[in-house]
Amino acid sequence: MSYDRAITVFSPDAHLFQVDYAQEAVQKSSAVGARERFHGALYDHCRLTADARVLINRARVECQSHRLTVDDPITVEYITCYVSSLKQHYTQSNGRRPFGISTLIVGFDDDGTPNLYQTDPSGTYHAWKVGRSAKAVRELLEKSYREEDMESDALVLKLAVRALLEVGAKNIELATRERWSHEGAFAASTSLHAHPTFASAIRFWNQRR
């Protein structure tokens, strides 16, 4: 019996094949590095732009809805939670396939704290540590980050690793992904790009292997 037809079926070894295939879709090269903006949160996604548009639209409506009901802007975690929850529903619904999208959701909360979250097709999300050592990392990047130096991918990685080593990181994990540029079609958030910490994080995401 094929366990990869309907999303709702578990395989004997407890896999949801459709979710795995969705993650495969994200892994494959020529991912789209498209950027969307909603409410100060920058949204960077990989693979299927059509899927991405649907997710982004839902996220945008949710942002405004939140403002309407509680009279406050969303926190980055809230919208990440919402997006992941949405993705999870598509792993447990009849006749639908999961979104072939992983996202990086980046932004500042109303009180100024920076946040970086990642979501997967499975509907899980992880926070990236922009925490304890953020200040030290930011200071180092502000000192040594220069736009011209960011031309070469190797240099960007080097700077990022240096920054992490400065704050005494023992185990460093670098996520890299190929990026296929789709200029002109999407509005990019320049204010966040100007922030060195996030510019590096975004470049991690978009590196050529």
Added chain:
Amino acid sequence: MEYLIGIRGQDFVLVASDNVAASSIIQMKHDYDKMFKLSEKILLLCVGEAGDTVQFAEYIQKNVQLYKMRNGYELSPEAAANFTRKNLADYLRSRTPYHVNLLLAGYDDTEGPALYYMDYLGALVKAPFAAHGYGAFLTLSILDRYYKPGLTSDEAVDLLKRCIEELNKRFILNLPSFTVRLIDKNGIQDMKMPLLDAK
């Protein structure tokens, strides 16, 4: 009673609203803001049934912002006014109509300043000057007499002062203070006008 007024000038729109929030015969607030910022250069002034005003205005406000997020650019004042009117008209023949009277004032970078008058029945007109409330009965004639196209901001402010003076003189209800704002190519500016406040 609640009062709204708008005057379109050469390259700006001047709007004012009274600051009283009443409940029956009691003044609950003397510094209540009846203007809702729809976007950087559009203001929605809203009076009418308690509750309906804020509910409807905030709904329009958030939808205008959503449009901006989705499309990357803002709705023009004309588009926003028509969108607002359509919502009013749709809800009118539902079980839950909104009883609100509105003035929408905005500055379009290509078309210039615009003032739109809307009422609770879903009427919409673009006008050089407009007012809502009992005060409108007294001040529209002042505006008819002294308004001319292409007013400068000083002239418009003087015209507004004349209107307020008339209200202070002939209107039985006390309107002690007003919020006054000016919209032009630079956005929305608050104007401090202590002279408008009744002595």
